[in-house]
Amino acid sequence: MTTPSAGNPRTPMPVPLEHAGELGIRQVIDQNGEVKGNLDDPNLSRDEVRMFYETMVLLRAIDERGWKLQRSGRIAFWIPLRGQEAVQVAATHAMAPSDWIFREHRTMSPWLMRGASLELLFAQLFGAVSEPQKGRRLPCLMGNRAVNMVQGPTQVGSFISHACGVAWAAKLKGSEVKVLGTFGDGATSRGEFHSAMNFAGIHRPPVVFLCINNSWAVSTPLDCQTASTEFAAKGNAYEVPNVRVDGNDPLAVYAVTKKARADTDVHGPTLIEAITWRQGFHTSSDNPDLYRLEKESELWKPWDPVSRTKKYLEHEGW
């Protein structure tokens, strides 16, 4: 006899990436890394895609190490990023190094891809005085002015309006700087998301809003987060052009983010909804067994971003 669960896990929803065409989700590669999607291959070079893959593998290794450090009591807290490697790596690469990135709590890619050291990243996790914020923030809520990466605050989504404001300032100054603001699906329920979108619709600052829809906000599933069938469409209310993309396909994320960045000079903001899945716990203070079933992980497994990218590299002979 199996022991009844202490929680109330949800029956998993179908993986939207399986029906990308019907759902208007832009996709370049399929599960097997083959170019079969509804969006043209952005034709990145061998070195660029290899850099994507290597950074994704590094992020996954950091995630595994961070988890162990927290579980062995050596750091206070850990926010897993496993499963969300492709979206952060590709979006960072699509922006210019001088652009500002306001990031939610799982994105570490700008730190690594813009040349800040791994030692300094771990110094942040340990709260060492040598790290840019002098150990004042929770592990993973990192920021680094040297690489134009703004610290993730504890308050979910509170920085979306700041990202919009920095972009507005850049426009007023006639600067070439653009802004990327990343946030989760849960953050779209915050007032700051709506104020930023409203402001962006009126003043057209050069900002790319990247909603990383990983299916959950702690234990809150999507249908308890919004009555809409998608997050991208929320842009319509504010006249902010929007697009849905397969967040586990780095080529697709790169292509739509690159276009959104270029479009900042045409119409200002774009809202991107990148669809992915949080593979790990919400944080080290969570137990997802109480609200989701192992079956959900099995459904998403073929869509793992690291293995898909690896398969693409293999197909290309790279």
Ligand SMILES: Cc1ncc(C[n+]2csc(CCOP(=O)(O)OP(=O)(O)O)c2C)c(N)n1
């Ligand atoms: C204003 C606020 N409310 C609640 C929390 C607790 N909290 C931390 S992360 C989180 C969920 C965020 O979900 P989402 O924006 O989808 O990002 P994800 O964690 O899934 O990456 C919540 C509710 C918080 N930090 N700030």
